Amino acid sequence: MSEEHVQEQWKKQLVKCIRCGTCRSVCPVFKEENSENTTARGKVQLLEGVVEGNVKLTPILQERFNKCLLCKACVKGCPSGVRTDLLFLSARQANARKNSLPLVKRVAFKGLTFRKLFDTGLRFGSVMQNVFMKKSADGRGNQARFNIPGSGLDLRRIIPPLADKPLRDRIPEKITGENAKGKAVFFTGCMLNYIYPEAGEAVVNILRKNGWDVTVPSDQACCGTPAFTSGDQDTGRKLAADNVRVLSGDYDLVITACASCGAALKNEYGEIIQDEDTRRKWEKISAKVMDISEFVEKFGDPGLFGPLPLKITYHDACHLVRGMDVSKQPRQVFAAVPKLDFRDMKDADVCCGAGGTFSMVYYDLSRRINDHKLDNAADTGADYLVTGCSACRMHITDGLSQRGSNMKVMHTAELIDMAYKSGENQKKGGK
């Protein structure tokens, strides 16, 4: 797309902005920085300047567009329907074209398109991680031993280790049974595959428990979100096309358990796919994409749940609540689990500060944003914080460690799987 064409697209959105400032009141970055530049309105004005020729696409401008969580709170709250999310992505792309992305990002994103190489790299990383990382003092994760060039890892930051064995090595590619109720294909995403395989196993258990056949394709690629949200649309487009090919089988549902992967497959691929044939195939896939909590709410048998006497609260991941419209479904599932004490927190749908690579680049700012989330979670008195996004889980766990909290974090799928297992145990005990 030419620069003129891109700017024509921008104009259609820019003209809708009435400068009301509603986006200021919902922006987690503005709340911390109190700078108009960080708001959607400020960025809209910057883009108007670019269109009018008064502002240049410089690295400083690139930085302004990068200092955004892409949390979509401004899109949701905008009374004029300005698609600020699309504007920001497009601006990042234009900036990346003009000023180029940092070398580390360019290499990393290119690496995503070589699936086997990427896989080998992460397996090697799993074996070698103790050279670079040490166990955190509280044992909740790993910390870098020293500044790892290009990693963006703050030395204070606690991250989960890479799993010894990825999810897709732990389970067969196809799991079928008699009289299946339907055929689901599970898009695992990278974080469930390489970091949180137990949550991925929980997803498979849930699908099987409800009588669905499950396929977990070994040749699925990264969903591409890190690349296209950074402005590398070519890589995002290539990965989207690979995944469309892999998911175009005879499946009734495409199950996701990662907020960003789900939002990409369901909606965001529509903004980056250009090839007509791929787009037609993607449209069919998009209609079948369902987060695992939606699946349980719609197709799960609540009679199979056993008691789960836990005090939990729930964090709505941005890309679930505003990317996939998934918010009431997990709460309905929690309500169906006997003895589960669910305590909704204040501002449950406000961003936790992770924002993909945002928390790597702006660690201190992302921690301040996260602190509000942790305060609200603590106020509920819950012992567990449940969320459907692995990136949020990672960032929230780090925050809890930093403040010495005992609150534990788990994926929604793990909680649901526990409730089913409790039901199984109850049945066995009753015999």
Ligand code: SF4
């Ligand atoms: S809420 Fe929408 S219309 Fe109002 S200033 Fe922000 S972008 Fe413009």
Ligand code: SF4
């Ligand atoms: S997407 Fe979120 S962080 Fe970015 S401008 Fe909008 S409200 Fe602020």
